[in-house]
Amino acid sequence: MKFNNSKLIKALLLTTLLTAGCDDFLETEPQNKYLSVNFYISEDQVFKGLIAAYDPLQWTFVTGKWTSSVMLGEIWSDNANAGGDPTDFDQPGWQEIDDLKSTTLTAEARAFWIKYYAGINRANQVLNNVKLEGEVIDSYQAEAKFLRAYYMFELFRTYGPIPIILSQPSPEDKNFSRATMSEVFTQIEKDLLEAIPLLPLSYSAEFSGRATKGAAQALLGKAYLYWADLDNDNAATFDKAAEQLSDVITSNQYQLVDDYNQLFAFGQANDSESVFEIQYTNEVPADFGTPYQFINGNMMVQLCGIRGLCANHPDYVEGWGFMLLTDNLYDSFLPDDLIRRDATIISQTALTLGGCAVSAAAQNPIDFEGYWQKKYANYRGYTVPNGGEINVLKDANQPVIRYADVLLMYAEALERGNGSSSEAMTYVDMVRERAAGPGDNTGSFRTTAELMTDEGWTLLEAIWYERRAELAGEGDRWFDLVRSGRANANVFSPANPRNGNFSTDDLFLPIPQRDVDLTGGKLTPHPDQSLFQ
Numbered sequence: 001m002k003f004n005n006s007k008l009i010k011a012l013l014l015t016t017l018l019t020a021g022c023d024d025f026l027e028t029e030p031q032n033k034y035l036s037v038n039f040y041i042s043e044d045q046v047f048k049g050l051i052a053a054y055d056p057l058q059w060t061f062v063t064g065k066w067t068s069s070v071m072l073g074e075i076w077s078d079n080a081n082a083g084g085d086p087t088d089f090d091q092p093g094w095q096e097i098d099d100l101k102s103t104t105l106t107a108e109a110r111a112f113w114i115k116y117y118a119g120i121n122r123a124n125q126v127l128n129n130v131k132l133e134g135e136v137i138d139s140y141q142a143e144a145k146f147l148r149a150y151y152m153f154e155l156f157r158t159y160g161p162i163p164i165i166l167s168q169p170s171p172e173d174k175n176f177s178r179a180t181m182s183e184v185f186t187q188i189e190k191d192l193l194e195a196i197p198l199l200p201l202s203y204s205a206e207f208s209g210r211a212t213k214g215a216a217q218a219l220l221g222k223a224y225l226y227w228a229d230l231d232n233d234n235a236a237t238f239d240k241a242a243e244q245l246s247d248v249i250t251s252n253q254y255q256l257v258d259d260y261n262q263l264f265a266f267g268q269a270n271d272s273e274s275v276f277e278i279q280y281t282n283e284v285p286a287d288f289g290t291p292y293q294f295i296n297g298n299m300m301v302q303l304c305g306i307r308g309l310c311a312n313h314p315d316y317v318e319g320w321g322f323m324l325l326t327d328n329l330y331d332s333f334l335p336d337d338l339i340r341r342d343a344t345i346i347s348q349t350a351l352t353l354g355g356c357a358v359s360a361a362a363q364n365p366i367d368f369e370g371y372w373q374k375k376y377a378n379y380r381g382y383t384v385p386n387g388g389e390i391n392v393l394k395d396a397n398q399p400v401i402r403y404a405d406v407l408l409m410y411a412e413a414l415e416r417g418n419g420s421s422s423e424a425m426t427y428v429d430m431v432r433e434r435a436a437g438p439g440d441n442t443g444s445f446r447t448t449a450e451l452m453t454d455e456g457w458t459l460l461e462a463i464w465y466e467r468r469a470e471l472a473g474e475g476d477r478w479f480d481l482v483r484s485g486r487a488n489a490n491v492f493s494p495a496n497p498r499n500g501n502f503s504t505d506d507l508f509l510p511i512p513q514r515d516v517d518l519t520g521g522k523l524t525p526h527p528d529q530s531l532f533q
Contacts, residue, residue: 040130043137049126050140053147054209056119057278060299065093065111068300069154070376070398071323072097072112073475078491079468081367083307083324090364094322098367100506104513104525112158113512119151120165128167142198145191146211146219152191153223156184157479160508160527176515177522181532185227192220201253208270209279209397214248218275218401218409221245225409228416229483230532238417245410248275249427254403256430259438261343264375266382269397275406278398285387297386297393298376305378306346308362313351319378321363325371328492329472334455336446337469340435344472346372375473404431404470412463421459425449428466435470482507504529 040046060068074080075098082098084090093108095101102109126144130137155162163176164187199213221244228237248254257263257273270277280298305319325345333341342350348370351358382394408431411424425448436445446454448462457465467480481487489502510525 040126041132043132043134043140046126046130046132046137046140049122049129050143053119053122053126053144055296056115056122056151057147058280058296058298059115059118060297061295062111062115063107065107066091066299066303066322067108067111067115068303068475069112070300070473070475071304072158073478074323074325074373074473077478077481078326079329079472079477080323080325080373081364081369083304083322083364083367084320085307086362086364091322097509100502102506102509104510104516106510109509110512110514112509113155113515116151116155116158117165120148120155121168123148123151124165124167138198139200142195142216143211145195146199146216149188149191149195149216149223150219152184152188153219153226156181156188157226157482158509159511161531162511163523174519175522176519178524178527178531181227181230185223188223189220192216192223196220201251205270209277211276212253214251214253215276215401217244217248218406221248221406221409221413222401225413226479226483228413229485233416235417238413239419242410242413242417242419245406245413248406249410254406256403256407256434258434260339260435263343263399263402264377264396266377266379273403274399275401275403276399278400280395280397282382282384282386282393282395284393295393298396298398299393300398301376301378301382301394301396302392304373304376306351306358306372308359309351310356310358313356313380315380316378317380317382321368321372323373323473324364324367324369325373325473327369327371329468330369330371332465333469334465337435339437340469340472342374344374346374346377373473399474402471402474404434405476407431408463408467408470412460412467415459415463424459424463428463431466431470 040049060066071080071094075082075094082091082094084094093102093106096103096106097108123144127141127148130141152162152164161178161181161184164179164183165176166187169176195211196213196216199211199216201213203210203212221241224237224241224244228234228241231237254275255272257271262268263271263273269279280296282297284296300323301319303320304323305321306316307319307321309316309318311318330341330345330347348358376396378394382396384393386393407427411427413419414424414427415421428448432445432448432451433441448459451457451465452459452462455462464480464484464486468477471477478487481491487507492502505526508527511523513525516523516525
């Protein structure tokens, strides 16, 4: 995080020592200054361990593979194609994810697995090894519980029901199997309910990115939403989601940014709409010879920049052309929703009209449909002071939960639980009014009720439209489709190869073959449907 880079590096190195294993036939005296048995004995040491638990949030490059959760949620869905070099051999793992052909040997599937369990392991270190008591320690451990819940939630969204690991496994322990969905969400619920009373409402700017009470309540509300959706539309659990999300709203800690165009503008970070936001830095030197996990810049910006862009564009520099947005997404925006569309999507037509030529030969001919993403634009204004071989690290933050997301989740929870539909419309209208442009747009936008009448939509369909339009390019699309039962061959274009091979196994990434083998098959590549209970 952006707390203190020198402290961060020391904490990372220290955590590596604490969590490293050694061959059991070597009976030598420990050479390290600190082990888990003699660490965590001061507030400063606990804080260093906590920083290390935050750090995997930043990893966009694990074991040599790109691990952006934004890219995953978009490329996996109908919003984007993999893109990249004009050949299917450029990052084949992302091509496999794009085409729903991931296997247990897909390197990216293993990289996400490593990233999230590394985060859980580091959070467990703080929760299980601390030798102190007091309010400060309680608050640090509450943050660790938030992080463990977050990593576990991301694992569930990515792999389905997964093993619950709450302590440091021994090298001999291979008895891991998938828990049930209810067991996973019950643990997430427990961690967050214990954390919420101990977390502050806010931090000073120096500590931006740390878990707050609002962030924990929003994450719990989101977890309840998924749990309810996958549990046969459980109204009581939707009501639990509404309760948590209502508390975030009534806390008065957040408000919508007036101008939608400013949400992902150059230099924008930790604004009034940010409920939880991953912090990135481009200042830590890195190259391809260092441990990849220690790269703390947001590589997604370079990955998803415009490939073949003219050198004289006034705002952007060339990128590598991944996460190419689709006709399906572009055409999904309503005719009166162009502000959000144009803040999300860069069209080839607009670039050409602006006098900037883009090399057609540079585009992936299978995946390019005339559009690039804009929310993580590769701005010319970025500096690269980090040095090393990787001179393209950018410090664009990643909003994980925005206030608009909270409003839309609350509206959905009200509508699908035992809440009021008219109240739900009020919160959708707040998002729609901002989408109409800066200032007071009362009377200048179609209300949700008008939208439902004009388009022939139910309220739930209107909410789903809002989620796609509002959050497009931010990584939620695929997971929204899966939880709501809308992830199927019909969401993809007829020409897409995914139509011919779609199955329930495609809803989640497969667990890596290495871990399947290590557990003697107790871990199954794909979750059995009986686990969703």
